[in-house]
Amino acid sequence: MNYLAHLFLSGNDNELLVGNFIGDAVKGKAFSNYSRRIAMGIKMHRAIDSFTDNHKVVLKGKERLYPRHHKFSGVLVDLFYDYFLCKNWLKYSEEPLEMFIRNKYQILEQNIESMPPLSQLIFHKMVEDNWLSSYQNVIGISKALNGLSKRTKFQNNMKNASSDLLLHENLYDAEFNCFFPQIVDFCNSYKIRHGQT
Template sequence: MNFLAHLYLSKNNDEIMIGNFIADHIKGNKFSHFSENIQKGIILHRAIDSYTDSHEIVRISKRRLHERYGHYDGIIIDIFYDHFLAINWRDYSEIPLDIYVSSVYKLLENNFDILPEKTQHLLPYMVKYNWLYNYQFAKGIKDVLNGMNNRTNGKSMMNLATEDLLLHYDSFHNDFTKFFKDLQHFSEIKTNELLTN
């Protein structure tokens, strides 16, 4: 899953949310210097990623992209699924998306000094271009995919993936809806397990 889903699945626990957000920028087990709950957020992030990668519905989504994008298919699906979370946000949260993402940006900016260097580099761009809110729009998804394609020097061709999103829109949407229900259940159990240990 991508940024918005990981943040949402942190259940408004600030430290879990920070850990879940920074986890991709943490190598191996080098996170013992963080608070206990930030560490648990990192562990939760990795559990969510493992669950997602092994889920049959996600594999079905990836198959639609694999021939064109190879091993980048999973990255693209993560972004597509954040799009569907954003456009269906009212089904998952009583807090309007714009208010939610503003509170997330504020939390991360208030804790900027403890964020890994790569996260510190990323966050200003995320806030400036309001990625989390703009995932709901085709242009927002296209901009993110263009940026990721540039980071692969054009090898990934992710800049073309909005074509696939539109071509298989209903199928991807249905995949997301069914999968996210399972993921919510999994992450709730995992979070409760982490917080009670």
């Protein structure tokens, strides 16, 4: 999953949210350097990614992209799903999307000193360009794809992947709405199992 989904799936626990946000930047057992709940957020981030990467609905989306995008197909599905989370926001949240985004930016800003340097850089860029809000439309997704393409050292065609999104938009939308309630349930169960509701 991409940034918006990870933040949404964290629920209302601020430290869990911080851990989920920095999850990609914390490797191996380095989560032990953080508070218990931030560490839980890091581990939850990994659990979300594992659940997502192995889910049959997500795998269908990756397979559809594979002929043009090969190993980057998973990254693209993750980003596409943030677009569909925005598009379907009111199905999953009573809080207006823009209010949610402002609140999460504020929480992350308040916890910036807890983040590793890479996550701090990502956060500042995210706020500067308002990534989370930009995922609401294809223009914003195209900008994100162009940025991903430039930052990736391997040859790729990600900057043109918005055409794949538009070509199969209804199909990805249906797949997202099949998958997302399942990841919500998975995360709710994860939090209960680990003593956090």
